[in-house]
Amino acid sequence: MKTYLKKEVLYGMRNYKFLIIFAVYIFFALFDPLMLKFLPIILADQFGGMDITEAMAIDQAGAIQNFLNTNYQIVTLVIAIALMGLVASEIKDKEIIIPTCLGMSLKKWIVSKIFVYSIFIIASSIIAQLICNIYALTIFEGRSIEISASLKIGLLMGVFHIFILSLIIFFGALTKKHGISAFLALLAAYTLPALTGLFNISKYTPAGLINEAGYLVSYFSTDGIISLVWSVGAIAIIILLSLITIESTELV
């Protein structure tokens, strides 16, 4: 398994996958609080001198909430695009033919990808939330969000992104097309909150993770725990389906 993990780490480093995703996380963790800080000045002319600080939260909590939205919308997109070839391209470009004929285990190949990128995503997500929290505290007066809350938000958003990663891997193994796998994963990511909200079942899906993160508190609500458990279960099932799919996928 060590060989598989080393290869994935090397792939992520040399193809700048880690760098791109981490940079996007950190960029918005710093950019969103800064934008919120300057928003009143930027919008002052357009609202005829009206004080918009009365209409919206221009504080640490507002900054973290903004980053949460960006995290869901933009970071999800960047992760999907950066990692869309993780399985699909390696199959399509025939990169796994020689190793497979040497006895490479396709199950370990899939699991190593999930393992490496899950750890990376969780770590990046938590670090970005902590940076956002601390930076927002330095540019806005008064602490309203605890560090522990940001740790929780980072964990929840990280799990949501791992759910996207598992979908990319599953669709990649199924279709062998990186564009389609990214599109389907993003379709799920962007429609899930609306669709599950419609039927009031968000807490049983990864969409509930975003809702729970939005409370900006350090403790878990009952719905939040349910969402986390169901999401981890969903990820496990998707990984299992990926392992079954890859065994029946024609590699040539």
Place this chain on the structure above:
Amino acid sequence: MIQITNLVKSFGNHQVLKNLSINITNNKSGLIYGFLGKNGAGKTTTMNILVGLSRFDSGECVVNGTKINNKRRTFIESIGYLPESPGLHNYMTAYEYLHYLCNLFMDSTTASVRAEELLDLSGLSSSRDRKIGGFSRGMKQRLGIVGTLAHNPKLIFLDEPTSALDPEGRYQVLALLEKLKDQGKVIFLSTHLLDDVERICDRVGILDDGRLVKEGSIEDLLNNEVGHTYNIEIKESNQLERLAKEIEAMQKTNKITIKNSKLQVTFNDENDYKSLLNHLLTNNYTLVDFSKHKTKLEDVFLSIYRGEKQ
């Protein structure tokens, strides 16, 4: 070593392999088997099945004693496969790639030693720390070939390994294949570059429309398949048509063609040229050239292929 019996494979309604049967045994230490056929004949499909990566409709394939399952992927021990245009991990160095391949089934220290051996074999030792992405096609092919040898297989399948290579790249790949043959490897080589086949292959099988239409040693095919052809040029070039009719009347030839003021005559029997020579001399033709045409594999290939179509 390789036994294929009545292999059938279809893609949708299109049947690519139609009861293909091949039997390759090897008593010699090393062998290069050329698997020939025009584009779309089914060469790659056959190879993908033989290495256990592709499913098939019916028939039986046994490779190195392992029966290939037609419903799911089969891992066959001690074979290597280099597909056409293989993807190598371009972000790795040559050494890292070979070490990674070896490390899949051996410990890291042993893998390091094996990777160095493979680099030596490929002639890429001087480029061991260069990224594969910066390699020429020829270098990538050589690296891919030695990559398939990581576990020291007896049987290696190579799909079009010299296509799209420049003459230098081709030369180096062919030299590597000859080296592998000398080491006792059996190489199943799919290609449509007949010069390469003639140069390095011991036996060939010619595939057409999903069936094996000819099989044998290069020597046998060159000597027996297209007859014995002679090039004839006479000073009285305006009488070529008449001469052609006279030769035809002798009823010893199976093919007469006139091209660029020259006659090309093919006999079934090697000794029949003597009566033609006698005819030319007794009828006072002035010979400019009378030489035996060196049969090439291309002639055999075209002869078989055209014969099949008639």
